[in-house]
Amino acid sequence: MRIVTWNTQWCCGLDGTVSPRRIVEGARALADFDVLCLQEIAQGYDDTMPGRPGDQPAELAALLPGHSLFFGAAVDEFTPGGRRQRFGNLIATRLPVRRVEHHPLPWPADA
Structure with a gap:
């Protein structure tokens, strides 16, 4: 099994360009990943974020055909009109998945 992990900083490169495509291409250059x-x-x-990241889970799903994607929001902010913005982690895999569990971190942090 090949796993690639990447702290994307909302897919924003050092040049200030936000590009999920570039992240996926970089990950593929590292390995033919399973996860x-x-x-x-x-x-x-x-x-609120430089480069206007948009809907990165949807963009990544389009870039990773044949993979199942699981997005877990660590931050889920709301407005009076409903959900507005989410920020978190995403796992994409081409392996079978039986179960997904999300474990929120304590907020505020435990003393």
């Missing part, structure tokens, strides 16, 4: 673990994936932060 891709991406930290700091953004959804809906178009007005």
Whole structure:
């Protein structure tokens, strides 16, 4: 099994360009991965993050055909109109999956 993990910083490169495609291409250059673990994936932060990340889970799903994707939001912010923006981790795998569990971190952190 080949696993690639990457702290993407919302897929923003050193040049300030936000590109999920570039992250996937970089991961593929490292290995023909079975599992891709991406930290700091953004959804809906178009007005507050540099580069306007958009809906990265949807973009990554389109870039990874044949993979099952699981997005776990560590931050889930709401407005009076409903869900607005989420930020968290994503796992993409082409291996069979039986179960997915999300374990939230304590907030505020335990003393």
